[in-house]
Amino acid sequence: MIDFTLIINRLPELLYATGVSLMLAAGALLIGSALGTFLAILETSPSQVARKTIRIYTTILRGTPMLIQIVFIYYIINNWLHFSAFWCALIAIGLNSSAYISQIIKAGIRSISYGQIEAAQTLGIPRKELLKRVILPQAIQTVLPALGNEAITLIKDTSLASMIGVAELFFAGKVIIAQTYDALSVYVIVACIYLTITISLSYALTLLESKLSYHATDKKSF
């Protein structure tokens, strides 16, 4: 049976840990989006060296478990950098996410009709301006649902940070279970909190999708 008294009593701890999970997810998403967009731009550039380097990066990060990447950064790289467990997890999840986001945005960029790029060439528009004003806005709008899925996956992946002692939601749940031996009640409330976050995020993304539609935006200025 689910012990509601236990849930109510330990809720403040769980909500605090939820805040840690959200900060971890937000930070990792920020790193993942910024780096992923940069990698996608480089991967669609004419430079063969850049394309090959990024392919190796994404192959390694997508081909190995995130847990190993977190542990690798925490135990090996952190020997020199001396970051806290939170920062190690944030960096590891962010880097992992950048590999996936770069592939999503690359697909978005490739979906833009090549004719628009040629039209810009005949008008003498530099690639940087074309990316900023035409390609990325269209690409991101196209891949927003896929980016939303990646954000939702990333929120759930933050639970892996518990393996190096980050006091996020899943870790807090494990501590309460160790004290009360009531795994069912704790995991139910932890799952409900994750579900609430992911449902809210899905809703926010749907709103963002309609806001970002260029038909819905006001007249832009250059």
Place this chain on the structure above:
Amino acid sequence: MLQIKNLSKKFGSKTVLHNISCEIVSGSIGVFLGSSGTGKSTLLRIIAGLQEGDSGELLLNNHALSVQDVGMVFQHFNLFENLTVIENIIFGLHKGRTQMALSHAEQIAHDLLNRYGLKDFAHKFPDELSGGQKQRLALLRTIAQKPAVICFDEPTSALDPLLKTHVAQTLIELSQSGYIIVIATHDIQLVEQLPCIIFLMRDGAIVQSAVSQDFMAHPENYQEIKKFMYHS
């Protein structure tokens, strides 16, 4: 005058343009006529600077043709889909080769939209326009740059017969304004409506050329063009 001298182009081992030479004087229309795959679109892309020829020369008034001398209206218009009608024109003027001040670019864009009947669509997006309106916008975006040469790749392929007459009229007006108009097409109905120089292309080479009025008066003197126009 636009001069093309001994222009050749290969893709791998396949020769797509073979020793093309021709001249089109200012204020006139040159039509590269031919079936699909004869190299006319490649020729246009080389003139517009989108591709390079392997050998040969392109001259405008006896100087090497530069990309800023040429504008291109594409077969599928290639409008910037996330920019409004007016932004499609402003973007090229403000951020493109001319680097024009924003206020000046806006004024030019407004003037062009007024003059060519697209004023009421200024804040619409390209996917809200008809085929004819899209083509007009693609043309305005190009002429806003004030090129000496305007290339049209299959300008009537996406349009209905009524609009083809409009396009022909616009092309004539543009040439009368002093532009050098270069067209790649297989549309004989369009060619019949234009006072132009016809260059018939086959297998990457010009097989025959004729001034359209001469051809209309004496088609028997231009057997190759006659065969393409009336028997293809």
